[in-house]
């Protein structure tokens with residue numbers, strides 16, 4: 001079997017794994033079996049094929065869009081560009097989106113898309129053709145639109161692809177004023193939002209910080225509370241991995257290991273993430289970074305000494321085969337589905353904690369929600385009130401200085417007077433969401449002694465919230 005065939009044969013249980021986790025959590029809820037079945041099932045699965053011109057001939061491309069749940073509209077979820085993508089994977093990722101949105105109170109149903117290509121094998125022109133044709137196919141079948149289904153970036157896609165989608169959809173819907181809200185993760189120049197690019201990684205870092213700030217849990221793991229000095233290994237140096245590592249380092253953690261598909265590097269004294277990123281850009285590999293030990297097998301990197309492991313590449317990276325070799329005490333899931341159910345059970349048996357994907361990487365969809373709101377309201381956050389706040393603050397400072405006779409220095413004045421920018425508002429909304437959600441999940445975990453993991457607790461919360469939506473829709477008595 002070649003690599004692709006192996007990956008396909010291994011990956012066809014991802015949706016099953018998500019359903020297993022769902023069924024396990026459902027026993028801690030009181031809902032009707034039929035309602036649980038409705039919540040769990042994928043509502044719409046659209047599989048299609050389309051041709052593109054390649055060289056002097058044509059190539060047929062396989063693609064999917066899955067809308068898992070319509071308990072809220074629109075549905076939302078990224079588009080994955082990968083030659084490993086298959087229907088089972090897209091269904092699993094769409095389902096995870098439903099639960100993720102519910103956990104962080106983002107009012108969307110879950111969806112996901114997939115285009116079965118390795119982007120590296122196509123020119124920019126060909127990628128644009130593929131993306132625009134994919135958009136046309138979704139639009140024709142009513143699987144795209146600001147009130148229908150709103151994609152975003154995922155593995156292998158980014159701002160560039162989102163711009164092509166927005167432009168194609170807007171061109172096909174010239175009378176629709178909200179057309180640019182059909183997709184999020186767009187560049188700022190094309191009505192994107194400040195902070196979206198780094199949102200998932202920033203959210204992962206906040207999730208890790210919330211977890212290690214709980215003194216009671218850290219005591220059980222034999223760790224001191226707080227991120228300062230915690231040793232972290234990150235797998236994947238793409239959008240999620242790079243920004244997770246960057247913000248974890250900013251919050252005081254030490255990045256000791258980084259893993260990419262070409263191998264892994266480790267330095268117990270710490271790695272400068274930006275320098276490694278530049279080294280990879282220049283040499284094409286993270287290997288041979290000055291002062292770091294090389295591992296030619298990426299998976300070996302996961303097994304090196306650390307406190308926190310952040311898998312931020314792909315699913316099924318921590319399995320029954322390698323979980324017992326891990327030295328981390330905490331796994332914070334940046335990727336979707338990186339830990340199999342068997343590996344999760346073993347990791348908890350080993351005394352560890354897993355901060356589950358549906359919460360840990362929800363920063364992206366949270367800020368996508370802000371971007372969608374911005375697109376529907378046609379105004380950037382802070383535009384109406386920033387100057388007003390600054391003037392009010394200035395009046396207050398002048399009045400207090402006048403009454404007290406105390407004069408603030410220019411820096412103090414500037415800090416107090418400043419009104420919030422769009423980026424500051426976005427980051428504030430993101431941080432608030434990540435902090436509240438972690439403690440809601442942990443509280444559910446703590447208050448029911450039969451709930452075995454944070455993931456089960458997150459599923460219980462999600463199921464309960466989605467059930468309420470169905471009941472409010474009058475779909476269920």
Ligand code: NAD
Pocket residue numbers: 078153154155156157200235236237238239240241259260261298312313314315334335336361362364365
């Ligand atoms: P990306 O394409 O930007 O980066 C993925 C990185 O992983 C790439 O650098 C790739 O080379 C690397 N990689 C691939 N196979 C690897 C392996 N075996 N070992 C180590 N590294 C490997 O993708 P991304 O957007 O960062 O997404 C990563 C994961 O995060 C996916 O599971 C995705 O579903 C999830 N996610 C992404 C977002 C988002 O906003 N982009 C949001 C939520 C969840």
